[in-house]
Amino acid sequence: MKYKITANNKTYEVEIENINARPVIAFVDGIRFEVMPEHADQAETKNESSGMKYIAEKKTFNPNPTSAAAPSPNPALNGNTLTAPLPGTVIDVFVKAGEKVEAGQVVVIIEAMKMKNSIRSVFSGVVGEVLVSAGQSVAHKQALMKFAELGEASWM
Secondary structure, rough: EEEEEEOOOOOEEEOOOOOOOOOOOEOOOOOEEEEOOOOOOOEEEEEEEOOEEEEEOOOOOOOOOOOOOOOOOOOOOOOEEEOOOOOEEEEEEOOOOHHHEEOOEEEEEEOOOOOOOOOOOEEEEEEEEEOOOOOOOOOOOOEEEEEEEEEEEEEO
């Protein structure tokens, strides 16, 4: 989601990939930052282009302060859910509830436009629930599986 943010009388274009993922990936004027919230009042930010780390105060940002937030059409979405990166048909599911997976492991294959796409887990951990099965059609960002226990996140 893209936002225009003004700080110290300067306007920045900020794009956030997934606010629920850890670390949060944000692009500020085209520069990639990884933000790992540690406490409720501060976050550690790493600028990958320079290798520098910053400590920033956590500020609540509401892009539409007058409107109430709409409930998610997919109630299974939260920080421990793997979602479909594209719409298509599930061809194969390689994990079951209770299995341990590593970050980067192929867990689902989705066919879209006659191409098979390997969906890899971005988390290490234990699968809590598999929400799709072979032959099922899935929408973009539809929950594929929920994790019961999370380990490290990976951003390939």
